[in-house]
Amino acid sequence: MLLLLVALSALPSLNDEDADDDETPDPAESEAVLESPPDGTLLYSADVDDAELEQRFVGDLETLGSISVGLAEAGRLINGVQMKPSDHVEVVDRDNAWGTAETIEYLTIVADEVGNAVPRAPPLRVNHIGKREGGYLRPHFSHQSGRDVDLGFYYVPGTDVRALKGSRIGAMDLEANWALVKALAEKADVQVVLLDKKVQAALYDYGREQGEDEAVLEKLFKGPNALFRHARRHKDHFHVRFFAPRSQELGRRVQPLLAKRPDENKLVHRVRPGETLGALAIRYGSSVKLIQKASGLASTLLSVGRTLIVPLRGPCTQCPVTPPVVVPPRVIVAGQP
Numbered sequence: 001m002l003l004l005l006v007a008l009s010a011l012p013s014l015n016d017e018d019a020d021d022d023e024t025p026d027p028a029e030s031e032a033v034l035e036s037p038p039d040g041t042l043l044y045s046a047d048v049d050d051a052e053l054e055q056r057f058v059g060d061l062e063t064l065g066s067i068s069v070g071l072a073e074a075g076r077l078i079n080g081v082q083m084k085p086s087d088h089v090e091v092v093d094r095d096n097a098w099g100t101a102e103t104i105e106y107l108t109i110v111a112d113e114v115g116n117a118v119p120r121a122p123p124l125r126v127n128h129i130g131k132r133e134g135g136y137l138r139p140h141f142s143h144q145s146g147r148d149v150d151l152g153f154y155y156v157p158g159t160d161v162r163a164l165k166g167s168r169i170g171a172m173d174l175e176a177n178w179a180l181v182k183a184l185a186e187k188a189d190v191q192v193v194l195l196d197k198k199v200q201a202a203l204y205d206y207g208r209e210q211g212e213d214e215a216v217l218e219k220l221f222k223g224p225n226a227l228f229r230h231a232r233r234h235k236d237h238f239h240v241r242f243f244a245p246r247s248q249e250l251g252r253r254v255q256p257l258l259a260k261r262p263d264e265n266k267l268v269h270r271v272r273p274g275e276t277l278g279a280l281a282i283r284y285g286s287s288v289k290l291i292q293k294a295s296g297l298a299s300t301l302l303s304v305g306r307t308l309i310v311p312l313r314g315p316c317t318q319c320p321v322t323p324p325v326v327v328p329p330r331v332i333v334a335g336q337p
């Protein structure tokens with residue numbers, strides 16, 4: 001297996017007033033390591049050969065379904081799917097609840113699992129997924145390619161969520177949250193869950209009390225490749241990054257085709273200190289106006305660390321190529337539901 005490292009420059013932090021999305025740009029959210037099968041292997045979109053892909057990309061884009069372009073922290077989304085509320089799902093911000101088809105399907109599955117296992121649990125609070133076309137979504141570092149989701153904790157019935165201050169652990173419905181952990185591990189393909197280590201410890205202890213297998217708990221919380229990873233400012237929500245194998249693979253495969261569709265011929269650029277819109281426009285053969293429009297910028301002021309969508313006029317020679325996706329086996333949690 002080839003390991004590809006994505007280097008990241010140091011990033012400044014932003015102030016964020018929104019407690020429910022309490023999240024500053026945090027390089028812990030980057031896709032640090034991606035595993036790749038041998039070059040050219042098409043695992044998840046083999047039903048569409050290259051000729052058909054080109055024809056449908058140019059003339060019938062909608063029929064390809066969702067396409068996740070680039071990385072979680074520097075990417076965008078084509079043909080996004082919107083999360084809808086249900087008996088088991090509350091969508092907190094519908095305008096920013098767009099993801100890949102896989103993301104929406106996994107969320108539906110895990111929310112139904114918890115709802116069925118713990119009937120007293122309220123609907124799962126789905127906070128930000130991403131914008132309809134992906135890209136930068138304040139205040140997040142990632143959430144750009146339709147695969148990241150912020151999920152609220154389940155609290156004991158009667159909890160006034162808005163009144164909670166500081167640690168949320170005492171108010172958490174551990175049974176319901178544990179059911180969510182299990183569903184994420186068993187019923188979905190999850191790349192990583194970012195969660196504060198103290199909350200992880202509470203879930204770990206709960207799992208142990210329930211007689212869950214020690215080796216499984218290790219895989220979830222302790223090992224070097226544990227599903228759950230600590231990230232600062234993730235004390236009040238699960239940040240879940242799903243694999244979206246087909247959408248990601250299509251995103252990789254359409255990269256050389258982007259120039260054939262001017263409306264989709266865009267690059268994602270992360271702003272570094274000292275950069276200006278004018279200089280970036282020249283560098284990429286774009287224009288200040290086009291970058292502003294595509295990136296939703298009202299002025300020419302750039303904030304370091306955020307990403308821009310840069311419309312291109314010709315083939316992209318500087319676009320990063322993501323490796324093919326290999327989804328690891330799921331963790332099967334033992335014990336009682």
Ligand SMILES: [Zn+2]
Binds near residue numbers: 023140143148150
């Ligand atoms: Zn998040």
